[in-house]
Amino acid sequence: MPRVALVTGGSRGIGAAISNALKDAGYSVAATYAGNDEAAAEFTKQTGIKTYKWNVADYAECQAGIAQVEADLGPVDVLVNNAGITRDAPFHKMTPEQWHQVIDTNLTGVFNMTHPLWPGMRERKFGRIIIISSINGQKGQFAQVNYAASKAGDLGIVKSLAQEGARAGITANAICPGYIATDMVMAVPEKVRDSIVAQIPTGRLGEPEEIARCVVFLASDDAGFINGSTISANGGQFFV
């Protein structure tokens, strides 16, 4: 039986590349999405990967959605917490709503997805939790107090889960992508984006597939001794 992988935000951007790479590596893959029905339908048509719509910020929706995925594909072995949003604004203009939207999706969403899956992984003595954090969780970013806080929080989650899951054969790791050519980065004003690319020693944005390959490795048996780690994939823009 192939292992089952669940990728949140898995029908677009970095998530779509992750879903595809896991499928190519032999996993049975389910991808969640929050709102863009058209993109999800097109993704399923192109790849054959089944998509499920729910809001990771809602615990009950995660419980119900996960139950449906497990009924369709079997117990989830690999969870990739990739779903994330930005609501950028300089701090003096940031609204409580912008703060809560980002924290609820990017940080609480990780809790909401991981918590219902944890008991099953513990029982089966195998699991892989992979969180897509961000370079901006490591270094902070102008206009991203909310986003940087959520992504830094992700790093605390993996370091703690790593200690709790290790004896049950579960690993938890984070990947911190730098600036990757996705809709999220393309939404940054062009002038600002150009100045960001100028700070990347590699001289270009990253490709979603460059993150997906890290995920496939962390999900594999070969990565069993890697636990609580953070892999930076940012073209040399920032060193921890």
Ligand code: CAA
């Ligand atoms: N550093 C220093 N100053 C900056 C800055 C930066 N990175 N970005 C903008 N500023 C300055 C501007 O020059 C401007 O200054 P002046 O008023 O002196 O001209 C000021 O901040 C902007 O003020 P505004 O009132 O115009 O700001 P705004 O309310 O219109 O907001 C913005 C604009 C949201 C900050 C916009 O510039 C923006 O989106 N910046 C990009 C933020 C960013 O990098 N986000 C990352 C998104 S990608 C991602 O998150 C994926 C990932 O994980 C890597």
